[in-house]
Amino acid sequence: MTALRGRRVLVTGAQGTFGRHLCATLRDAGASVVGLDRHPGIAAGVPVFGCDLTDPEAVPPAVAAAVARLGGLDLLVNNAGVGGPAPAELPPDEVVRRQLEVNLLAAWRTTAAALPALEAARGRVIFVASRMAVLPLPLAAAYGVSKRALVAYADALRHEVGTHVGVSVVYPSMVASPIHDTTAEAGLSLRGVSRFEPVEGVVAAILHAATARRAPRDVATTRRGRLEMALARHAPRLADRLVRRTVAARLAAGDLDVAPLAAGMRRRHRDGHA
Template identity: 85%
Template sequence: MSGLDQRRVLVTGASGTFGRQLCAAFTAAGARVVGVDRQPGSIDGVPVLGCDLTDPATVPPVVAAAVDRLGGLDLLVNNAGVGGPAPAELPPDEVVRQQLEVNLLAAWRTTAAALPALEAARGRVVFVASRMALLPLPLAAAYGVSKRALVAYADALRHEVGTHVGVSVVYPSMVASPIHDSTADAGLSLEGVSRPEPVQGVVAAILRAATARRAPRDVATTRRGRLELAFARHAPTLADRLVRRTVATRIAAGDLDAAPLAAGMLRRHRDATG
């Protein structure tokens, strides 16, 4: 896939922050695009099929309808995702379950449904993960776990289908979007911990993954992102130390004092530091 003209593209989470921009960018590049989201409709002329990706029974027929509408499938972008606060020390709740369902299992079942068409076209699948897959942050365990598991799934898939279907993973950092609203409402904003980046850079990285002569394995969205991924892989102890130092600075500044979910971490930190 060296270009996108007349390529047949399916984008999940089409109505979200990334999804809308992706649909517009693929369309502008000449691709034929169908989106999937919870509510059916259209986005600037791109048809969006309604589907709850957490319902195993509804995904295969919706993917089949998209493939039929496009006349095949060259590219699947697994973009749908949700976030939310989830301390690792607390038992998993509905917030945790939803993140695992949407961020991991929905992408898994969508990919499985799309693979016959992708294989027939020698196509590609792109997974939108997160830098938190490799650089986990406290109080957001579910998101990091779901994205790290998504990367593991992509790696296994590449071994199974890589001779016929390209498999790439893109690693954005923090992008301003509603996905962070529930975390901010809980007093656990990532401000000062994760450096924001523009959505356009994430979209550009996904397009690079889609159009490179060979499907790249891992794609960072910024130069800083490449450095962070390298730190996480080759110097994990140093990466952990940097995260701990940043979190300690926020605790010392009182940024988490009003967050009930951070109470245990605050108590232990203050006990350890006297």
């Protein structure tokens, strides 16, 4: 934590669950922190500038104002994100578009705006992705697609700027936060499919990526997460079978009976067992 003292840090999504905890921890470690969020104000004692990260015209001046306030930039944490139900079998709608805008394009344009300052400081950028980037789940296609695309962006960025800017990706699983509310309201809760983990573990993983001697490429947030990521990458067929078995058990138990968006899966499950 002493390595964070005096570091100049910009955190997106600063008013969210991860953002508030992260801002508080960074502040307590002696870092100078500014947040960006749709809701301006104060997060854990940290000033938060208002900015709609989906607006291409709004991001560059907001990032410039944050960098000016900090006097430079050593670390950017792309934390802002949204979720929501989006079955892959249905055509993309506004829910899908918004997840792609916030989870991918907002991080892209924020990073692009911050790169000159990061390069000048030989700083780092951290992307908060999701375990679903490597282990996708049904009925949440937009989230998995947006986070996998975010990882692809980080990989390309690393090739371009990695000699001067460290690029890391952190892969949380589920953390209790409002990001899951719309999914639960649609009857598509991931309980029983994915396990909750404490927000403190996610923050610790981000801080590890920020303070390691060399910027790590990929950072899991739990021991189980490391296992799931290894399984998804090295034994994808086995990973698919495990997900299918878990989802089939939920269907058989009637857990998705009240979810209209799961109607196709319910019908195919019944047909397969007729």
